[in-house]
Amino acid sequence: MLSRWLAAMRWLLEWSEEACLHCGRTLVRARERRVGLCVGCLGRIAWVRPPTCARCGKPLRLTGVTCCADCRARPVPFVSSHGAAVYDGLWRELVWRFKFDRRRELARPLGVAMAEVAWRAGLPSRVHALVPVPVSAERLARRGFNQARDLAMVIAGETGVPLLEALVRTRRGRGAGPQSLRTARQRRRALRGAFVAWQPEVVRGLTLAVVDDVYTTGATMDEATRALLRAGAKEVFGLVAAVGVTDVDLASGGTE
Numbered sequence: 001m002l003s004r005w006l007a008a009m010r011w012l013l014e015w016s017e018e019a020c021l022h023c024g025r026t027l028v029r030a031r032e033r034r035v036g037l038c039v040g041c042l043g044r045i046a047w048v049r050p051p052t053c054a055r056c057g058k059p060l061r062l063t064g065v066t067c068c069a070d071c072r073a074r075p076v077p078f079v080s081s082h083g084a085a086v087y088d089g090l091w092r093e094l095v096w097r098f099k100f101d102r103r104r105e106l107a108r109p110l111g112v113a114m115a116e117v118a119w120r121a122g123l124p125s126r127v128h129a130l131v132p133v134p135v136s137a138e139r140l141a142r143r144g145f146n147q148a149r150d151l152a153m154v155i156a157g158e159t160g161v162p163l164l165e166a167l168v169r170t171r172r173g174r175g176a177g178p179q180s181l182r183t184a185r186q187r188r189r190a191l192r193g194a195f196v197a198w199q200p201e202v203v204r205g206l207t208l209a210v211v212d213d214v215y216t217t218g219a220t221m222d223e224a225t226r227a228l229l230r231a232g233a234k235e236v237f238g239l240v241a242a243v244g245v246t247d248v249d250l251a252s253g254g255t256e
């Protein structure tokens with residue numbers, strides 16, 4: 001009787017100890033605990049809501065269009081990409097801390113939100129496997145983990161879609177460096193041919209979802225998709241934690 005009481009107390013203690021991964025506030029509600037963030041922090045995140053670009057998944061700034069200006073100007077090789085929240089404010093900070101402060105536990109809020117997006121887009125029933133974007137060997141050595149793989153692990157746990165590390169980086173260094181320091185065209189050029197499916201026979205005929213942390217110019221998603229299609233994948237979707245806003249649409253607002 002006493003041991004059962006002690007076990008119950010320990011359970012209660014552990015349960016009540018769970019804290020928001022951002023602000024440390026005690027998590028009470030089921031959703032808070034599943035995501036690992038308190039309602040206050042969840043309320044500060046700019047979740048991606050319709051209308052969104054049918055291709056890249058960024059929020060649309062204009063009405064009456066199905067695609068953003070970027071995707072109208074340049075066809076993408078993937079079917080569609082889906083992001084959980086806008087790369088801004090608290091969400092941007094969480095992505096940053098996850099990657100650069102090596103706070104790997106933050107894969108949970110990011111990954112759970114990505115899994116929710118995947119469910120809404122109907123991906124778990126269509127996709128055979130989740131393919132994380134690989135990082136270069138030197139970045140892996142420096143950071144100690146591949147952030148996309150950590151995210152894919154969480155999504156796999158939430159959706160039951162298996163993880164498949166199908167891609168490898170072909171060149172070291174090129175394409176690395178902060179995205180903000182490169183123009184879209186420079187980034188595209190630097191990343192050309194950066195990935196290859198190391199066992200083409202494994203991905204042949206499969207429908208896959210490429211998993212990455214952030215979608216800004218789309219250069220990484222494009223290249224990862226092309227590598228999988230070259231290896232014989234049937235079709236490819238994208239799944240990211242955060243999407244950048246479409247500056248082009250803001251700049252050209254009202255032209256279409």
Ligand SMILES: [Zn+2]
Binds near residue numbers: 022023040041042
């Ligand atoms: Zn919080």
Ligand SMILES: [Zn+2]
Binds near residue numbers: 055058067068069
């Ligand atoms: Zn788009």
